[in-house]
Structure formats: structure tokens, C-alpha cells
Amino acid sequence: KIGTWDDVRELGNTVDLVADLIVNHVSSSSPQFLDYSKNGEASDYAGMFLTIDRVFPDGATESDILSIYRPRPTVPFSPVMLLSGEKRLFWTTLNPEQIDIDVRHPKAEAYLDSILQRFQTAGVKMIRLDAVGYAIKKPGTSCFMIPETFDFISELTAKARDLNIEV
Numbered sequence: 347k348i349g350t351w352d353d354v355r356e357l358g359n360t361v362d363l364v365a366d367l368i369v370n371h372v373s374s375s376s377p378q379f380l381d382y383s384k385n386g387e388a389s390d391y392a393g394m395f396l397t398i399d400r401v402f403p404d405g406a407t408e409s410d411i412l413s414i415y416r417p418r419p420t421v422p423f424s425p426v427m428l429l430s431g432e433k434r435l436f437w438t439t440l441n442p443e444q445i446d447i448d449v450r451h452p453k454a455e456a457y458l459d460s461i462l463q464r465f466q467t468a469g470v471k472m473i474r475l476d477a478v479g480y481a482i483k484k485p486g487t488s489c490f491m492i493p494e495t496f497d498f499i500s501e502l503t504a505k506a507r508d509l510n511i512e513v
Contacts, residue, residue, distance in 0.1 A: 351468045358469025365470045367461060369502065370477035371444040374426070378457065379445050383428040394453040396437035396446045398423050401483045415490035417480075422489075439480045449481045449498060459505065466509040473511055475499065 357363065372379055382389040393400075402410060414422055423435045424442035437446040447454040465473060482494040503513040 351464065354468040354470075358471070362472065363468070363470045364472040364474065365465055366476040367458070367465070367473045367502075367506075368476045369449060369458060370439060370480045371446045372457070374443045374445050376445075378453070380429070383426075384430060386428065386430045386432060391453050394447055394451045394457070396448050396483060398435045398437065400448065401437065402485055406485070410485060413486075413488055415488040437483060440477065446480070446483070458502070462506055462509055462511065466511060470511060473506060473513055475502065475513060478502075 354363065378391045378394060382391045382395060386392065398406060411421060416422060417440065422437055422439050424438040425433055426436050426442070426445075427433050438444055439446055447457070449455070449458065462473075478499055479491045479495060480489065481498055482492055483489045484492055484494060499513075506513050
């Protein structure tokens with residue numbers, strides 16, 4: 347509607363480009379989530395999306411849930427009726443249309459790497475890590491800017507710098 351990646355690349359010939367890399371979630375309308383919604387555990391993307399039982403395999407207590415840092419006044423989970431007919435409770439830090447991903451899952455890593463590649467090809471010179479503070483979920487923590495988050499940021503920054511992209 348407002349341009350193509352070729353247009354972005356051309357713009358980058360005259361100005362330095364900065365883009366947001368959203369690392370915490372994908373749209374519930376993304377091809378990846380729609381494939382999972384339709385195919386469930388048979389999907390190539392099974393495991394990429396965070397459900398309550400993936401983070402709390404032994405169950406979550408009220409204290410576990412209340413210790414999670416929240417940017418919104420709601421709990422960080424949303425029930426989603428999948429196209430397969432199954433209903434699951436997904437981690438949705440910001441809103442129900444934004445499904446949190448397991449940034450350590452191979453498909454999520456490949457997804458984020460593909461965006462970095464797309465940015466590099468389009469001439470993006472700098473990225474801002476949007477929602478990165480919420481990227482790592484760990485039981486017994488606030489799930490916000492925990493030590494593992496800083497490890498993830500360092501790893502992602504190294505990947506970006508390998509592509510000559512500043513973070």
C-alpha cells in the first residue's frame with residue numbers, strides 16, 4: 347500500500363534507515379501462527395508459540411502469575427480458539443492479537459534471523475529491539491529484563507552486527 351522492500355532499499359540510498367525488530371511476539375494473523383492454528387502439533391511452527399503449559403509445565407500458582415511484570419492491567423494469557431477446533435491458553439504480553447513466541451525455539455530463531463536478513467537486504471542500518479524486555483519467560487521470575495533477557499539481547503545484537511546493523 348505504501349511501498350515495497352525495493353522502495354525501502356532505494357530510500358536507504360539517501361537516508362539512514364532505522365526499523366523496529368519486534369522480538370517478543372507475532373500477529374495472530376501471521377502465516378506462522380495460522381499454520382499452527384490449522385495444523386496443531388503437526389505444524390512446522392509447533393513449539394514456536396508460548397502457551398501457559400510451555401512456561402509452567404508443572405502448573406502455575408497464583409503467586410507465579412502475580413509475580414509476572416505486566417504493562418497492562420490484565421493477566422498475560424489469552425484463550426485462543428484454533429482453526430483446528432482446539433482451545434489453548436497463549437501467552438499474550440501486550441494484547442490477544444499478539445502471540446508471544448519462544449525466542450529460543452529453532453523456528454522462532456529462524457524467523458527473527460529472516461527478519462534481520464530482510465532488513466539488511468533492504469538497507470536498514472539500525473534496529474530498535476521492540477518489546478525485548480518481555481522476550482524471555484522463566485517461572486519464578488518477573489519475566490521482564492531478567493538475566494537471560496540480557497543474554498538474548500547480546501546474542502541478537504551480535505547477529506545484527508554481523509550484518510552491519512547497529513542495535
